[in-house]
Amino acid sequence: MNIFLLAIKNSTSKMLSTSLSCILLALSIGLLLFISQINKALDHQLQNNFAGIDMVVGAKGSPLQLVLSSVFHIDNPTGNITYDEYTKLKKHPWTKEVVPISLGDNYNGYRIIGTTANFASLYKTTLEKGKNATNPMEVVLGSQVAEQSKLTLGDKIHGTHGLLANQEGGKHEEHMMIVVGIYQSTGKVIDRLITTPLETIWMLHHEDTEDGHTDHEEQHHDPHKEEHHSYEEEHHNLHEEEHHSHKGETHIKEVTALLVSFRNPRALLMLPRHINDTTGTMAALPKFEMDKLTQTTGIGTQTIQWIAYIILGISVLSIFIHLYKTIKERSYELALMRTYGASRWQLVQLVGYEGILITTLGLLLGILCSQIGLSIMFTVIENQYKQSITTIHLYIDIIQVSLILALVISIVILFAMYPITKMDISKILSHEN
Amino acid sequence: MQICCVKTHKVISTENLQFSYPNGGVQLRFPDISLDKGEELLILGKSGIGKTTLLHLLAGLLKPDSGFIKINDTTTQSLSNRKMDRFRGENIGIVFQRMHTIPSLTVIETLKLRLYLAKKKKPYTHLDTILKQLNLSTHKNHRVTELSTGQLQRLGIACAVIHSPSLILADEPTSSLDDDHCNQSIELLKSQAKQSQSNLIIITHDTRITAAFDTIITL
Incomplete structure (x- = not known):
């Protein structure tokens, strides 16, 4: 005791x-x-997912939505912009790197991102196995996608229209994508993305629009839902209609957003305003948008x-x-x-x-x-x-x-x-x- | 010098003890006490005359205004609080009128704590012997809250003698007991004191027990 x-x-x-x-x-x-x-x-x-992206350029709409959809891949995109915007911005002396991304499909809820080879270098990841996707319909999986879906090199997958799993979008049944590579794990957003060359998305969607009957679009034109459409969606519709009007003549190449890193700090002050004032696209700064968001949720x-x-x-x-x-x-x-x-x-x-x-x-x-x-x-x-x-x-x-x-x-x-x-x-x- | 030498023969001695409570009140004077080893003493007095005060002075719980108390050649009032705690734990056992206990402990745990605090290492067989003598063996592992008044009283005695102190002080140990139990408890106290070769001082107003003592001081 x-x-x-x-x-x-x-x-x-x-x-x-x-x-x-x-x-x-x-x-x-x-x-x-x-x-x-x-x-x-x-x-x-x-912080991890900013990945050196200083600015995002996309269709006009909510800047926060643009950042969420194209940097964090958690919201719907604001719309599409033309491929020309990419080539123009790429030539701009203040931009160090411009990576185009094109969204619109998913595999079991994992987003399929049409992009260029530079996308992986944004997240400082390299291939764990396989090779880079250089041809259309070739995909490289993020580490988490590969692990969770138990996919490996040579597997074939169908993309589904839309951004969420089990969404009633059409399956691109006739188009099989083949897994050619798997990225190393980074703990960043790329781990849960499937990347493919831009051409893949263009191929899938041009055929869709030529058919003109995808569920996705039907949804947009549903008269009962019209009144609920936000400005962005309407804008998106307009944009798509515009696109439809063009489709008979030439295939206008489109991307969803451009991920930009600056060469020069001056660009941060000048470039977003310049883009917003003079082009039909919108520039959003991820850090600024996220700060605004965390200030609100911080309460x-x-x-x-x-x-x-x-x-x-x-x-x-x-x-x-x-x-x-x-x-x-x-x-x-x-x-x-x-x-x-x-x-x-x-x-x-x-x-x-x-x-x-x-x-x-x-x-x-x-x-x-x-x-x-x-x-x-x-x-x-x-x-x-x-x-x-x-x-x-x-x-x-x-x-x-x-x-x-x-x-x-x-x-x-x-x-x-x-x-x-x-x-x-x-x-x-x-x-x- | 001579006085000093005479005092050393005694195990317990007091001289000219005086005490007054800080909030005024009368000055209490106490007769001198002087006991040889193993001697017993009964201090009789009416209520309010300062019996408990004298017991607390002897136990070192209070310090006298003047005079001195010597126990085993130690002048206790000159000890620091800490040393007094230690001295009390080792050399004095107190039986209270009503045995208050630590409710979270069992009988055996209470005794073990008592030994621990007195810093005495005794074999646990010793505990069993005492429990047997006090007829508490069967309640060894019972919570103290489950004990009857008589059992509590006996546990109180066990706590006072378990570490073989030089001095056992008992404050009104019989006032709430009937005649039979009164005699039993005095017998127990006396036999336990004898066994551990302790001096026993009982302070009481209970005249029933005067017959059991040779030395009686009346306050």
Whole structure:
């Protein structure tokens, strides 16, 4: 029997009060870690996927939508622009690199991106096996696509019209694409993309438009849905109609967006405005758009963070009350221990251990809760958005939270223990009742 | 010098003890006590006359305004708080009027804690012997909250003698007991004190037990 054991026995004998303090603490710690990790993971995911893209040029519409669709591949594109825009911008002295992308099809929810060979170098990835797709109908898979779909070199796949899996778009049944390469894993968006030369998309879609009967387009012309169409969609329709009017004469080559990196910082100030003012296309800056977005969503996470801090405050208070009550209610017990030969310091230890025990348990439980929460959240995100995100520097968060907690709790324990130092054993013992 | 030498023969001695509570009140004066090894003493007094105060002075829970207390050649009032805690733990056992306990512990755990705090290492067989003598063996692993008043009283005695202290102090150990239990408990206290060769000082207003003692001081 020693002081530590006694502290454990004391804590377990007051299960209700102990577990209430523990659960409150665990809840706040769990929330704090959870929010912090979600924030960090999403932020990391964003930063990671900028991939040196300074500007995106696409059809006019919402700049945020353009950035989301062409940099993060999570929203629908705003529309298409002509291939000429690509060649013009490529020649511009301020641009270092311009990579065109063409969206419109998916394979099991993984987007098929028509692009050039430079696309992979944006994400600093190289082929893990196989070769680059140089001919139409050849595709290179991102690492996650290959792994999740169990595809390997030489496999043939059908693209599906649209950007989401199981969408009621037409399958390009007659066009088989062949897997010729697989990229190395990067942890970036390219892992969940299927890349192919621009010509593949053109081939698929020109035939579609020549048929003129794809579901995709029917959907757009559905009169019942007309009233819900946003400006972008209408614009898209206009654009497509324009395209239809041209189709009889020449095939106008189109792309969805251009991913641009600047040669020169001056370009950041001048080029987007220039493009927006003088061409029919729109330039959007990913960093600027994402900052705007996180500022808005930040309010939500900040609120949750404040709630977590408030719960932390309450839990700390409950620990204080728990300890203070212990000392008040057990003053006779503590006095008795003094007559048994316990020093003041040993009584302080007893109460301190109890506080530390509750705190440690709460902390561990909180970490466990946050881990469970995070893994559920990450699985949901992975399944729904095909984004693989992981915890980042979790240990730093844990250390941070632990340090804050250690500081707060030691102050609480000190305050709660104050009565011990003022304890008058003789008085307590002579007022037995 | 001579006085000093005479005092060393005694295990417990007090001289000119005076005490007054800080919030005013009367100055309490106590008769001198002087006991040889193994001697027993009964201190009788009415309520409010300062019996518990004297016990607390002897136990070092209070410090006298003047006079001195010597236990085993140690002048206890000159000890620091920490040393007094230690000294008390090792050399003094106190039986309280009502045995308060640490509710989260069992009978055997209470005794083990008592030994731990007194910094005495005794074999656990020793604990079993005492529990047997006090008729508590069957309740060894029971929570103290499950014990009856009589059992609690006996546990209190066990706690006071388990570490073989030089001095056992008992504060009104019989006031809440009927005649039978009263005699039993005094017998137990006396036999346990004898066994551990401790001095026993009982402070009480209960005149039923005067017959059991040779030395009696009336306050």
